[in-house]
Amino acid sequence: MKILCAVKRVEDPDQKIKVKPDGSGIVLEGMNYKPNPYDEIAVEEALRLKEKQGGGEIVVVSVGDDSFVTEMRHALAMGADRGILVKVSSPTDSDGAARLLAKVVEKEQPDLVIVGRQAVDDDQAQTGQLLAEYLGWGQATFAAKVESLESAEEKSKTPGLQIEGGKVKVIREVDGGLEFVDVELPAVVTTELRLNLPRYASLPGIMKAKRKTIEELDAASLGVDITPKVKVRSLSSPPARKGGIKVPDVATLIDKLKNEAKVI
Amino acid sequence: MSNVLVLAEQLEGKLKKSSLHALNAGKQLAERSGGKVIALILGKGIGDAAAELAAHGPSEVWSADDAKVEHALAETWSKAVEKAAKDAGATYVVAASTSQGKDILPRVAARLDAGMASDVLGFGGSGADVTFKRPMWAGSVIAEVEISTPVKLLTIRPTEFPAAEKAASAAPVQAFALPELGTPKTHFVEFRQVKSARPELTEARVVVSGGRGTKGDFKPIEALADELGAAIGASRAVVDAGWVPNDYQVGQTGKTVAPDLYIALGISGAIQHVAGMKGSKVIVAVNKDADAPIFQIADYGLVGDLFQIAPELEAALKAAK
Numbered sequence: 001m002k003i004l005c006a007v008k009r010v011e012d013p014d015q016k017i018k019v020k021p022d023g024s025g026i027v028l029e030g031m032n033y034k035p036n037p038y039d040e041i042a043v044e045e046a047l048r049l050k051e052k053q054g055g056g057e058i059v060v061v062s063v064g065d066d067s068f069v070t071e072m073r074h075a076l077a078m079g080a081d082r083g084i085l086v087k088v089s090s091p092t093d094s095d096g097a098a099r100l101l102a103k104v105v106e107k108e109q110p111d112l113v114i115v116g117r118q119a120v121d122d123d124q125a126q127t128g129q130l131l132a133e134y135l136g137w138g139q140a141t142f143a144a145k146v147e148s149l150e151s152a153e154e155k156s157k158t159p160g161l162q163i164e165g166g167k168v169k170v171i172r173e174v175d176g177g178l179e180f181v182d183v184e185l186p187a188v189v190t191t192e193l194r195l196n197l198p199r200y201a202s203l204p205g206i207m208k209a210k211r212k213t214i215e216e217l218d219a220a221s222l223g224v225d226i227t228p229k230v231k232v233r234s235l236s237s238p239p240a241r242k243g244g245i246k247v248p249d250v251a252t253l254i255d256k257l258k259n260e261a262k263v264i
Numbered sequence: 265m266s267n268v269l270v271l272a273e274q275l276e277g278k279l280k281k282s283s284l285h286a287l288n289a290g291k292q293l294a295e296r297s298g299g300k301v302i303a304l305i306l307g308k309g310i311g312d313a314a315a316e317l318a319a320h321g322p323s324e325v326w327s328a329d330d331a332k333v334e335h336a337l338a339e340t341w342s343k344a345v346e347k348a349a350k351d352a353g354a355t356y357v358v359a360a361s362t363s364q365g366k367d368i369l370p371r372v373a374a375r376l377d378a379g380m381a382s383d384v385l386g387f388g389g390s391g392a393d394v395t396f397k398r399p400m401w402a403g404s405v406i407a408e409v410e411i412s413t414p415v416k417l418l419t420i421r422p423t424e425f426p427a428a429e430k431a432a433s434a435a436p437v438q439a440f441a442l443p444e445l446g447t448p449k450t451h452f453v454e455f456r457q458v459k460s461a462r463p464e465l466t467e468a469r470v471v472v473s474g475g476r477g478t479k480g481d482f483k484p485i486e487a488l489a490d491e492l493g494a495a496i497g498a499s500r501a502v503v504d505a506g507w508v509p510n511d512y513q514v515g516q517t518g519k520t521v522a523p524d525l526y527i528a529l530g531i532s533g534a535i536q537h538v539a540g541m542k543g544s545k546v547i548v549a550v551n552k553d554a555d556a557p558i559f560q561i562a563d564y565g566l567v568g569d570l571f572q573i574a575p576e577l578e579a580a581l582k583a584a585k
Contacts, residue, residue, distance in 0.1 A: 017404040026405060094370070095379065122400050123516075124382045129338060129370035138449030139338055141367045148506020167451075173510050174363040176275065176464075180453035187449070193517055194503070194510060229379030233395060233408045241542050244563035246554075250576045253548065254584060256564055261546045263470075263525040264492070264581070 001056040001163065003046040004110040005080065006101055008036040009064055009071040010121040023234040035071040037198075038116025040078070041191040044198040045143075046114055047079045048159035057081050061104050063088060063097045069214060076209035077201035083214035084108075088226070092219075094122070096226030098130035103222040105135060110186065112168060114161075117142055117190040124230075128190035138183040140170035144192040146178065160195045266355035266392070267299035270322065271345055273336075273364050274305060274313035281467050282360035284320055285422035289384070290358045291321065292425075297392055302326060302352045304440065306344055308334040314437045321431035326352075326440035333442065335452035336364050340445040342371035347443040349376060349415065361419035373417045380417035381409055385424045402516040403539035422466065423522035423543055458509050465512070468495035470525045471544070473514055475499035475537075477530015477551065477570050480507040484574035485529060491578045497521065497541070499531045515540035529570040533558025550574070 011017060012032040020027055035043075043060065050056040058080040062068040065087065072083040086100045105113060118125035132139035145160030147153040162169040163185075172179040173192045183189075201209070219226060247253045257264045270290040272283035283303075290301045300323035305314050307329065314327040326348060333344060345368065349357050357372060359365035361383045373380040381396040388395035388408050395408045396418060411417075465471065472494045474485040482496070489496050497519070498512040514521055515537040522543035529550045531537060538561060541547070549562035550573050559565040566573060 011401065013402060017401040019405055026401070093379070095373070098374070120402060123398075123402065124380075125366055126370040126373070126380060126382060129367065130374045132338070133342065133371040133374035139367075139371075140450065141338070142363060144510065149504045150506055169453075172363075174367075174455075176511060177455055177457040178510075179455050182451045182453055184449040184451075193500070229411060229413050230381060231410050231412060233410055235400070236406050236408070238399070238403060238406050241547075241561045243560045244547075244565065246559065246565040246567065248566075250566070250573060250580050253564055253566055253577070254580050257525070257546070257548070258584070261525075261563065263546050264584075 001049065001053055001112065002059065002108070002110040003049060003056065004059045004061060004105060004108055004113045005039065005042045005046050005075070006115040006127070007039045007043065007060050007062050007071055007075050008119045009033050009062070009068045010036045010119055013037060013120045019235045019237050023236055025235065033067070033071065035074050036116050036119045038118060038120070038191050040198040041193070041195050042114040042116050043075045043078055043080055044196045045159060045161060045191060047199070048157050048196065049161060049163065051157070052159055053163070059084060059108055059110065061086065061101060063092060063100050063219070072214055073209050074201060076212045077205040078199055079205060082212055084217060085214055086217045086219050086222070088219045092226050093228040093230045094124045094126035095130055095229050098127045098134060099224040099226060100219055100222055101127070101131050102134040103224060104217070105131070112185060113188045115188070115190055117192055128188050132188035135188070137186055137188055139188045140168070140172055140181050140183050141190040142173045142192040143170045143189050144173035144178070144194040145171055149194060149197050154197060161189060266297035267352050268294045268297070268301045268356045268358060269349050269352045269354035270301060270303045271357065271359040271365065271368070272303050272305045272317050273360065273362060274307050274310050277307070277309045277313055279313040279316040280360070280362070281427060282362050282422040283317065284427035285425045286358050286360040286420055287317070287320055287322060287428040289420040289425045290356070291428060292387060293356045293358065293394065296394055297355055299355065300324070302354070304345065304348045306333040306341060315434070318435040318437050319430055320428040322435050325435055325437040327437055328440040328442050330442060332445055336368065337448050337450045337452065338368045338371045339448040339450050341368050342375055343445055344442050345372045346375040348440060355415060357415065357417045359419050360422050365419045369417055369419055376415050376417070378413045378415040378417050379411035381411060382419050384418045384420045402536060404535065421520060423520050458511055462489060463493070463495045465495040465497055465514070465519050466521055468523055470494035471497045471514070471521055471523045472527045472529065473497035473499065473531055474502060474529050475531030476501045478502065478507070480505065482508060484571055488527070488574045488578045491581050499534070499537045528558055528562070529574055531558055532556045533561065
């Protein structure tokens, strides 16, 4: 089975993001970058499926510039087999990324595409669904599993997705509960946080990753229009919420809630 | 024509409240573009939901009550919404940023070759030049974006738009003729609903949330929530540990809530969590650690052990009745 995963390079979500005074962008000095956490979950799930089936190939794809190679190497160090970097001169929007990924999918013909439900920089959460539509495939967004991330199943690295009879069985985390769907292969799956805990790259994994190939493709050669449909005009900081006061005891708290805030 | 199509949502024939918030956002856009608002509802056995929708002030309701759209599959629903958008002459297609809205709308955008903004908080620009305010980097940044395509799609964050109010008279409900939907490759198997006697998290007036500090024991949280008639929330750590169901999670990657009163017990206040609850009117924090970041945003902070304070609070509320 061949699985394709998309990996995006994003600002480290544990770092504080500050807006430039003129609102033209974010402050990039001292910024660390990481693979998008949801994409790491996608790669982990692909690895588990491959391990369970005892074979297959995992291809990671990025749409970006040369700097994205670092995050691609991380995915290769986790265990993915090879990479394809679609080089763009400026960042695309979700639609541009999806159109380019669709071209790569047409070339590679994977059985399954697993991508993060959203990238934690622009938080649009659209690429997987757009890709599925461009390919005319079925989709299952927000894939999770019933067992918790501290369960024995998770510790034994059991995949949350199940491949059975030409279909992928997916448990979707949706408002108000869990939805179970079967999607005929090939299919697009997007990952929720509670699908798995991604592994760390091992030292031998990191050494091996250095010898794995990353093919470069020029976005222009793929013949799709990636003119952004959504453009950022300006950025600003959200209004800060002011801290209040500390109260000494429950009685004071009740009094404040009743007489000052008037919410009880 | 620059009309607005609002995709409403129902569960088991009952209209979701988030749809009324989406309807309100749609009305705001229609006022600026000079068009009308058409609300679309799909499903099976949805007569009551369509009537409820019609009572809240759209110009028209289009309803497809059909077994073919019983389950909200993005593959087939996107075709229906695409047709409705074309039939309606819609410039804007709006849905709430629920899991259903997020799942379906991007496929509609692809079919319409249109740009889409997710999780919109409000509108900017002037007149018909509408810009969309939306969160990026987990809500650390608010972006003002423009969509350059003639048709524009958006999901709106329900807590940022008030619900549409009941209108003096109900809008007409018309049958919407579905297009050819084809044979979907996605097959619905089952929906396991989390049943609860408590109000729904995103709609509750009061939310009581527990974090790591509960060490997995949610009894004090539950007791306090029941005393207040509140919904129960949780931080991501608690949900990841499997201590409570997934849909309790409040935060950037969980639910966004904006109740009148939010009580955080044993929650440190990671940015991720705060992003999902900072719109609350009043925030109360109880934490053993006096330096916990949650105190920086709480209106009222109480340093102490939640296992002692929650029952005390519950008893005091009971006594005050």
